Amino acid sequence: MSNTQQKPAVLLLEDGSVHYGKAFGKVGTTAGEICFNTGMTGYQEVFTDPSYFGQIVIMNNVHVGNYGTKDTDVESDSVKIRGMIGRNLEEQYSRKQATESLDQYLIKNNIVCIEGVDTRALVTHVREKGAMNCIISSEILDVEQLRQELAKVPTMAGLELASKVSTSEPYTLGDPNSPVKIAVLDFGTKQHILQCMVERGAYVKVFPAKTPIAELRQFAPNGYFISNGPGDPSAMDYAIVTVKEVLKEKKPTFGICLGHQLLALANDISTFKMHHGHRGLNHPVKNLLTGKCEITTQNHGFGVDPESVKKAKHVEVTHMNLNDNSIEGIRLKDQPAFSVQYHPESTPGPHDSRYLFDDFINMIKDHMN
Numbered sequence: 001m002s003n004t005q006q007k008p009a010v011l012l013l014e015d016g017s018v019h020y021g022k023a024f025g026k027v028g029t030t031a032g033e034i035c036f037n038t039g040m041t042g043y044q045e046v047f048t049d050p051s052y053f054g055q056i057v058i059m060n061n062v063h064v065g066n067y068g069t070k071d072t073d074v075e076s077d078s079v080k081i082r083g084m085i086g087r088n089l090e091e092q093y094s095r096k097q098a099t100e101s102l103d104q105y106l107i108k109n110n111i112v113c114i115e116g117v118d119t120r121a122l123v124t125h126v127r128e129k130g131a132m133n134c135i136i137s138s139e140i141l142d143v144e145q146l147r148q149e150l151a152k153v154p155t156m157a158g159l160e161l162a163s164k165v166s167t168s169e170p171y172t173l174g175d176p177n178s179p180v181k182i183a184v185l186d187f188g189t190k191q192h193i194l195q196c197m198v199e200r201g202a203y204v205k206v207f208p209a210k211t212p213i214a215e216l217r218q219f220a221p222n223g224y225f226i227s228n229g230p231g232d233p234s235a236m237d238y239a240i241v242t243v244k245e246v247l248k249e250k251k252p253t254f255g256i257c258l259g260h261q262l263l264a265l266a267n268d269i270s271t272f273k274m275h276h277g278h279r280g281l282n283h284p285v286k287n288l289l290t291g292k293c294e295i296t297t298q299n300h301g302f303g304v305d306p307e308s309v310k311k312a313k314h315v316e317v318t319h320m321n322l323n324d325n326s327i328e329g330i331r332l333k334d335q336p337a338f339s340v341q342y343h344p345e346s347t348p349g350p351h352d353s354r355y356l357f358d359d360f361i362n363m364i365k366d367h368m369n
Helices: 043-047 102-108 119-129 143-150 191-198 213-218 237-248 258-266 306-311 355-368
Strands: 008-013 018-025 029-037 055-059 083-085 112-115 132-137 171-173 181-185 203-207 223-226 253-256 271-287 293-304 315-321 327-332 337-340
Touching: 008 112, 008 143, 018 102, 029 083, 029 119, 029 143, 029 271, 029 293, 043 055, 055 119, 112 132, 132 143, 171 191, 181 237, 191 203, 191 355, 213 237, 223 237, 223 258, 223 355, 237 258, 253 258, 253 355, 258 271, 258 293, 258 327, 258 337, 271 327, 293 306, 293 327, 306 315, 306 327, 315 337
Parallel strands: 029 055, 055 083, 083 112, 181 203, 181 223, 223 253, 253 337
Antiparallel strands: 008 018, 008 132, 018 112, 029 132, 171 203, 271 293, 271 315, 315 327, 327 337
């Protein structure tokens, strides 16, 4: 055990629930929306996923940290979670390729955590009560004082966060001589999403979230990608306007997660805050076009409203969640644009859905001919 593990820590939820444990990572105080991930592996990819910005994650697996951390197991250039809750957070690790322990990694990235919490009971509580804000502290142990601090934390509904995690400058990946050029609207994209396109021969240029359509057009892309990211999509007026302009191009367009929600909003389909969201590596989704089921990786707290979709005659639902029948994919009937709510790059997770990147690249090539 590290020295920080010896310190007591407190977790307070917005509904008044209090949990006691031990500090892990940085000693301090942190607050944000509580959510949970049910995955058994891939914790470092989860921590660096920009879609988790502003959130405190319950890692439902009993042991987290047992294979250490490694510089290449990341989805962005820094840890994006606001904090973490675990049952057993391990300082010792067994993987030879690892460069440092989870504790060292979290301290370096200034992440406050609590361990020794019954995470499975806590996950059950969040499933029943729904998403809410929480606060973790290993420096303030007075619950009433923590309650006052927690009251200052804004709710995720109505919060625009994508511009905070987007790239500040455009950058490119892949072969500049490739005939397939994709403009990426970065609202918090994961690196492995970009890699999945590059591996299929694409040359991608990643643009900041608030890039105007005129600048995107200067790249002369063959297709557009609308990325994942954090926050409430309905609060992103600037992005909805840009996606509407992108659709006027009538070029192949693909959206993932937040990008799926923005594609819906750009077609006057509303989104909503989910009760507790979907986050994990084993969510069953049915492809309604093929009849096949995929086991998917998911990370979202907002969804596309099913009643609103029914009113959009030019939009077809393509994928459905088999757990709760929520919408997992749509496509436009009048042009080559489609999106999915889940994460087909699947890092971490099963690779059942990577065919969607093949579909996107083939759609671009067909459109070019």
